[in-house]
Amino acid sequence: MQPDIKHTWHFNQSPEEVWEYLTKPDLLEQWLMKSDFKPILGHKFSFFDKNEGDHFCEILEIKPVTKLSYSWKKPKMPFDSTVTWTLIPKDGGTDLQIVHNGFTVLKDYNDHNHGWDYLVTKLVERLNSGK
Amino acid sequence: MATHTLDAFQVIADPSRRQMMQLLSKDSMTINALAENFDMSRPAVSKHIKIMYTAGFISITDIGRERYCTLKKDGFNELQGFINYFDKFWLGKLKNLEILLNNKTNKK
Numbered sequence: 001m002q003p004d005i006k007h008t009w010h011f012n013q014s015p016e017e018v019w020e021y022l023t024k025p026d027l028l029e030q031w032l033m034k035s036d037f038k039p040i041l042g043h044k045f046s047f048f049d050k051n052e053g054d055h056f057c058e059i060l061e062i063k064p065v066t067k068l069s070y071s072w073k074k075p076k077m078p079f080d081s082t083v084t085w086t087l088i089p090k091d092g093g094t095d096l097q098i099v100h101n102g103f104t105v106l107k108d109y110n111d112h113n114h115g116w117d118y119l120v121t122k123l124v125e126r127l128n129s130g131k
Numbered sequence: 132m133a134t135h136t137l138d139a140f141q142v143i144a145d146p147s148r149r150q151m152m153q154l155l156s157k158d159s160m161t162i163n164a165l166a167e168n169f170d171m172s173r174p175a176v177s178k179h180i181k182i183m184y185t186a187g188f189i190s191i192t193d194i195g196r197e198r199y200c201t202l203k204k205d206g207f208n209e210l211q212g213f214i215n216y217f218d219k220f221w222l223g224k225l226k227n228l229e230i231l232l233n234n235k236t237n238k239k
Contacts, residue, residue, distance in 0.1 A: 005214065005217050005218045005221060007221055007222060007225060009225045009229065010226075011228075011229065011232055012232075013236065017232070018232070021228060021231070021232065030227075030231055031224060031231050032224050032227070032228075045210070083211040096225070098221055100217055100221060103213075
């Protein structure tokens with residue numbers, strides 16, 4: 001099991017320009033989803049998706065033109081996760097890195113059991129060993 | 132009694148089932164031994180076991196008079212599918228963004 005989703009994508013545009021596309025709702029809508037995003041720490045917002053259901057998010061970290069991190073939760077899935085964008089100036093453009101990780105069972109589902117992490121670790125081992 | 136087929140996320144959403152799987156991650160156990168760890172009726176335990184079995188999280192083997200439950204990876208593959216889904220999702224979105232930014236640059 002690959003618990004982290006990680007991609008790095010190079011853009012010819014400057015980090016400032018790429019940043020706008022990560023933080024302005026009208027621009028976000030053009031490539032990702034419609035949202036009520038605001039670039040404010042702790043702001044709770046949603047990405048609206050008619051087909052797949054809305055995504056619920058909260059801004060966890062924001063460093064202008066450098067780093068943006070928000071929680072990412074989908075209904076019907078008892079998981080919470082984190083999406084982190086990092087912008088690195090490279091060759092006159094930008095390396096944009098996304099890491100989507102921290103797939104954890106929601107606290108509401110976890111009140112009777114603190115051993116889930118252990119279980120997941122065990123299963124990862126089993127899956128990796130191909131048993 | 133009809134047992135609804137639950138998807139992998141619904142299966143693991145229940146704390147008792149997660150606890151059962153946690154116990155089974157250490158070793159195979161009989162249904163009786165498993166039931167001893169829970170303050171619930173035997174039919175309730177059986178119902179959880181049936182749900183996990185149906186969703187491919189455990190297998191059940193009869194040895195003598197006992198029924199042994201063993202963790203199975205099929206159910207967990209569905210969770211892996213969720214990770215794969217987002218992997219493709221983000222690749223697709225990054226591609227969108229690239230097209231968008233390049234079109235914008237070309238228009239200048």
